[in-house]
Amino acid sequence: MTSTRHIPVLSEEVLKFLACRGDGIYIDATLGGGGHARMILEATSPGGTLIGIDRDLNALETARESLADYRERAKLIHGNFRDLKEICQKLGVTEVRGILMDLGMSSDQLEKTHRGFSFNFPDDPIDMRMDESTEFTAADALNGLSERDLRDIFWRYGEERWAAAIAREIVTTRRRYPFRRVGDLVGAVKRAIPAKARHGRRHMATRVFQALRIYVNGELEALEQGLESGLSLLAKGGRMVVISFHSLEDRMVKQAFNAAKREPELFGGKRFSVLTRRPIRPSEGEIQANPRARSAKLRAIERNLT
Ligand SMILES: C[S@@+](CC[C@H](N)C(=O)[O-])C[C@H]1O[C@@H](n2cnc3c(N)ncnc32)[C@H](O)[C@@H]1O
Structure with missing residues (x-):
């Protein structure tokens, strides 16, 4: 499985909120087929570095192929964003300019892996492990x-x-x-x-x-940890963007962002501003072109400069 069927969701909005620059380190914590990652790599040319993480080895393989042109600036890692801090520590990275999480499943996982994620394939084994x-x-x-x-x-x-x-x-x-x-x-x-x-x-x-x-897949526990680690890794002016697909996840993102904004002591006195008072939703046009986008909600937060 090396080509992707997955269409990145809310891609213009992701780029707008990440406000990428031509330098610095960015993390795509849910690499999937590499759709968003490619856009981030293009927007951070010539000097930006992308750390791409996915817990699914098939996804990683697909992304490796589709991002081959950017090999020099992209480090692709098999891992769980639950362990974001440890992953960054191993790479010697202490601060990043931007983090993206595009939660849930990719179209490739649903349609191509045959691991039981989709009720449309009755003969598939009921496995459902992303990793x-x-x-x-x-x-x-x-x-x-x-x-x-x-x-x-x-x-x-x-x-x-x-x-x-x-x-x-x-x-x-x-x-x-x-x-x-x-x-x-x-x-x-x-x-x-x-x-x-x-x-x-x-x-x-x-x-x-x-x-x-x-x-x-322990998805909510991973999200809780990943949000906390992600927020703690942001450099001054750095941003985190999260796209979720159901209410449990969206609630967790909203609460984590609000807590970071209201309680600076949670992150050693660091201050944050929530950039999206309400979640950003895809346009009707995007939903028509990509029905998977229907339930997407994007939220973004920035670490203050002071
Ligand atoms: C919606 S897809 C991402 C698609 C990608 N943004 C793109 O444009 O191609 C979500 C991906 O996140 C991965 N994933 C989900 N939870 C994860 C976790 N806790 N750690 C790492 N990867 C995870 C899944 O395996 C899947 O490949």
Whole structure:
């Protein structure tokens, strides 16, 4: 998998808020296929350096190919942005001018990796690990967690209305056979929910898939850590831009930015200004051209000069 199908979201806005200069160090903490990274590299020519991070080795390989022309100025790293501080420490980097996080999944992960992220491929294994070097898969969760834990995951991370019924159906089903394929899970969701709930605007399994993915990949814990580390790495005048795709993530970003602004003692007296009072949303035109952009929300923050 070396070419990307992923269209970068809110790209003009990302560049505007990062306010890139032709020098300094920038981090793309969610490299994906390298779409935003390429734009940052172009905007920071000739002297800017980009540190690109992704926890998915396939994404890294794709980005390595698509950013080959910028090899001299791009350091691409397999890692989790949860460990941003340690990653920077290893590179000898103490301050950066800009950080981008474009959360969630890339179109490549959904459509090309066949690791069970999409309910559209019933024969795929239910794996859902973004980083295949980790151990715990979505199938392990479905076959091993208690009914109560499953219900809590669907409710908390998916805001799934039928969480309890779906968890019950999963536990009943797995007494007969273990969950292995995407189709097994879609079937259980279908059996658990009322017939009238099966044909909404969104696929009936959307929320359950989202919830399991967030749980298996520890996405909210990583975001919490990544935001904190990112804010602590910003140089004076440096900026952090985060694009999120669901309300749990957006709430965390909003709260982390507001806390940094209100409580300078959190970051050793450093002061911050939030640049987006409300989140920036994609235009209708962008959503039409790229439906994946529909739920995107961008927030940005700047470390003050003084
Ligand atoms: C929406 S895509 C990024 C697309 C990219 N901005 C582009 O324009 O091509 C999100 C990427 O972030 C990666 N990712 C998600 N959580 C991560 C984490 N905690 N650490 C590192 N990478 C992560 C995913 O593997 C995925 O490749």
